[in-house]
Amino acid sequence: MRGRRAAAVVALVATAAVVVVLMTAVGGASSGSSRSPIIGHQAPALAGTTLSGASFRLRPSPGTTTVVNIWASWCGPCRNELPMLATAATRWARHGVRLVTVNTRDGPVAARTLLKEVGARHLLTVQDPQGRLAVTWGATGVPETFVVDQGGVVRARWVGQLRQGWLDSQLHRWSAQ
Amino acid sequence: MSRRALAGALVVGLLVLTAVVVVRHGSRPATLDARVDAVAGTLKCPSCEAESVSASNAPIAQSMRAEIRTQLRQGRTPDQVRAWFEQRYGSSVVLVPRSSGSQLVLWLAPFLVLAGGAVLLLGRRRVRAQQAAPGPSRGGGARASSVSRPRLALAAVTVIAVGATVPVVTRMSSSGTPASAATPPAGSARVSRAAQQDMGAGDWADVGRSLDEQQDYSGATKAYRHALRLAPGSASVRIRLALDLVRDHRAGDAEPLVRSLAGARGSSQSAALLVLGLAQRSQGEPAWTGTLRRFLSLAPHHPAAAQVRRLLASRP
Numbered sequence: 001m002r003g004r005r006a007a008a009v010v011a012l013v014a015t016a017a018v019v020v021v022l023m024t025a026v027g028g029a030s031s032g033s034s035r036s037p038i039i040g041h042q043a044p045a046l047a048g049t050t051l052s053g054a055s056f057r058l059r060p061s062p063g064t065t066t067v068v069n070i071w072a073s074w075c076g077p078c079r080n081e082l083p084m085l086a087t088a089a090t091r092w093a094r095h096g097v098r099l100v101t102v103n104t105r106d107g108p109v110a111a112r113t114l115l116k117e118v119g120a121r122h123l124l125t126v127q128d129p130q131g132r133l134a135v136t137w138g139a140t141g142v143p144e145t146f147v148v149d150q151g152g153v154v155r156a157r158w159v160g161q162l163r164q165g166w167l168d169s170q171l172h173r174w175s176a177q
Numbered sequence: 178m179s180r181r182a183l184a185g186a187l188v189v190g191l192l193v194l195t196a197v198v199v200v201r202h203g204s205r206p207a208t209l210d211a212r213v214d215a216v217a218g219t220l221k222c223p224s225c226e227a228e229s230v231s232a233s234n235a236p237i238a239q240s241m242r243a244e245i246r247t248q249l250r251q252g253r254t255p256d257q258v259r260a261w262f263e264q265r266y267g268s269s270v271v272l273v274p275r276s277s278g279s280q281l282v283l284w285l286a287p288f289l290v291l292a293g294g295a296v297l298l299l300g301r302r303r304v305r306a307q308q309a310a311p312g313p314s315r316g317g318g319a320r321a322s323s324v325s326r327p328r329l330a331l332a333a334v335t336v337i338a339v340g341a342t343v344p345v346v347t348r349m350s351s352s353g354t355p356a357s358a359a360t361p362p363a364g365s366a367r368v369s370r371a372a373q374q375d376m377g378a379g380d381w382a383d384v385g386r387s388l389d390e391q392q393d394y395s396g397a398t399k400a401y402r403h404a405l406r407l408a409p410g411s412a413s414v415r416i417r418l419a420l421d422l423v424r425d426h427r428a429g430d431a432e433p434l435v436r437s438l439a440g441a442r443g444s445s446q447s448a449a450l451l452v453l454g455l456a457q458r459s460q461g462e463p464a465w466t467g468t469l470r471r472f473l474s475l476a477p478h479h480p481a482a483a484q485v486r487r488l489l490a491s492r493p
Contacts (some may be wrong), residue, residue: 037267044265054480072236105236131240132247136263140223140239 033157033166036138036146043068043148044136046100048126051108051115057125058100060152065175067092068146069101070128070139073110077161078143079118084164086120088171096150096176104142106129109159149174186296213246216255219273221243223266250384251374251396378408385417394425412438412445417490428459439468447476451485458488466492 006033037138038044046058058066069085071078103111103125115121128134135148140159146172147156156170217231222238230238231243241262248258252357376384381404385397401418408414415434422431431452438449454468469485476482 037263038265105240130243131236132244134237135240135244135262136265139237140266141235167476 029145032159034157036154036157038138038146038154039153039157043146043154044138046102046126046133046137048128048133051103051112051125051127056100056124056172058148060148060150062150063096063169063176065095065097065150066148067097067099067171068137068148069099069143069162070104070105070134070137070145071101071143072106074106079114081143082114082118082120082123082161084162086118086123088164088167089123092171092175095171097171099123101125102128102133102137104134104139105131120177143162149175152175181459184190209246209249212249212255214240216249216258217242219255219259219271220262221270223270229272247383285307285308288472352431373466376403378404378411378414381407382411382417385414385421389417389421394421397421397426398425412443412449416445416448419449419456423452423456423459426459428456431456432460450475451479451481454485 043058043060043066046056048056050056058068064096067085067088069081071082085099085101088165092099102121107127108125108127112121112126113124115125126133134142134144135166137144143161144157145162145167146154147167149155155174158166209353213232217238218229220241221228222228222230222233222241224235224237225233228235244262245258248261249255259273265460295299300372302470303335308320319360381400385400385404389397398421401414401421404414405411405418415438419431419434422428422434435453438445439453443490450468450472454472457465457468466489469489472479472487473482473485479485
């Protein structure tokens with residue numbers, strides 16, 4: 001009888017452990033550093049028209065580390081992080097870091113207005129009206145940020161509102177400073 | 178009795194599996210919208226709780242549906258589309274079993290274990306019942322159990338084998354390609370015939386642009402030719418087609434497409450001059466420098482202007 005009870009307890013604990021592991025594995029993405037199948041692989045295609053009307057295509061460039069940020073003007077955390085991104089773009093530019101933002105499922109007027117509002121008009125912004133670029137990068141929502149090293153390999157991903165500490169540590173690691 | 182029961186179970190099992198095969202083949206969606214919906218129904222919305230891309234209204238699900246539509250138009254199979262998403266979102270984005278590999282085993286394992294377990298359990302109960310039967314019939318019962326056990330095991334194995342094989346065969350035959358094929362055939366702007374019927378000039382131009390992004394210039398030229406056939410007056414399609422012909426080392430075909438546009442005043446003139454100049458340069462025609470200088474004079478702030486200046490400065 002005692003043996004049976006012990007076996008039942010063991011089975012219960014094992015089941016609970018499996019459930020916890022599964023919930024952790026498939027749970028919704030909250031803010032933070034996050035794994036992605038594209039990490040460790042060549043960056044997906046990123047090409048399109050910028051808010052200023054120019055054509056842009058992301059190409060690996062020796063000595064240049066790229067930060068790709070996916071955002072939309074209708075997204076609160078995106079609005080919050082844009083000023084920090086704008087400052088970081090200027091601060092890290094001398095270390096060979098370029099920042100490319102992807103304005104997804106948005107309109108150019110709303111995007112330009114917000115960039116002007118937060119003092120981030122100088123950010124290079126590629127338009128992604130249908131959200132196909134975001135999907136190509138495996139984004140699960142906005143904002144999301146990726147760090148691409150000098151060889152064009154995706155090295156890190158942040159889901160949700162960006163933290164300056166994380167961005168700086170990644171750029172210290174992957175940029176040619 | 179046991180033989181009859183076994184035969185009956187096998188026949189019923191095979192009938193059910195056959196019905197599944199027939200339904201799957203018969204229910205292949207015909208229109209592009211239905212095909213998009215069918216594929217979207219097999220993908221999980223990555224920002225939702227237990228919702229498919231088809232059922233969700235989340236922005237990312239809408240974007241995924243747009244991507245599915247474009248890829249199906251390009252002639253990719255549902256399995257190829259799913260594999261593309263799996264590369265970006267991981268295996269958990271796929272809501273249907275793959276036709277090969279460990280995922281299929283994972284999907285089928287519970288059903289196989291249940292089926293095998295049920296068959297063995299039934300067999301064991303039968304044997305116990307026969308062993309518990311009184312005197313005269315006991316010998317017959319023992320004989321029956323010695324005969325039925327291997328048969329029951331055989332039946333379980335058969336059900337498992339058939340159950341595991343049919344979905345694989347079904348999926349392989351419905352897609353025509355293995356699930357692992359993640360990229361379209363080389364040089365493809367091969368859009369399926371069903372999708373072609375729904376497509377207008379704008380759709381073909383979208384396909385061309387998408388193939389451009391993938392640097393499949395040969396495929397893009399085919400898509401742009403379709404677009405041009407439907408809208409012969411479209412200057413932008415004509416210019417894009419000519420540019421891709423240059424990129425695809427067919428500058429000779431590109432030149433006639435843009436020559437008239439380059440000579441006529443209009444909003445497309447500068448872009449036409451740029452492509453014409455590049456085509457002339459590819460063919461070694463000395464006129465290319467003059468053409469590109471005209472381009473620079475018309476569009477000094479064009480995104481390609483700096484590169485053109487470098488090209489002119491570096492000529493021998």
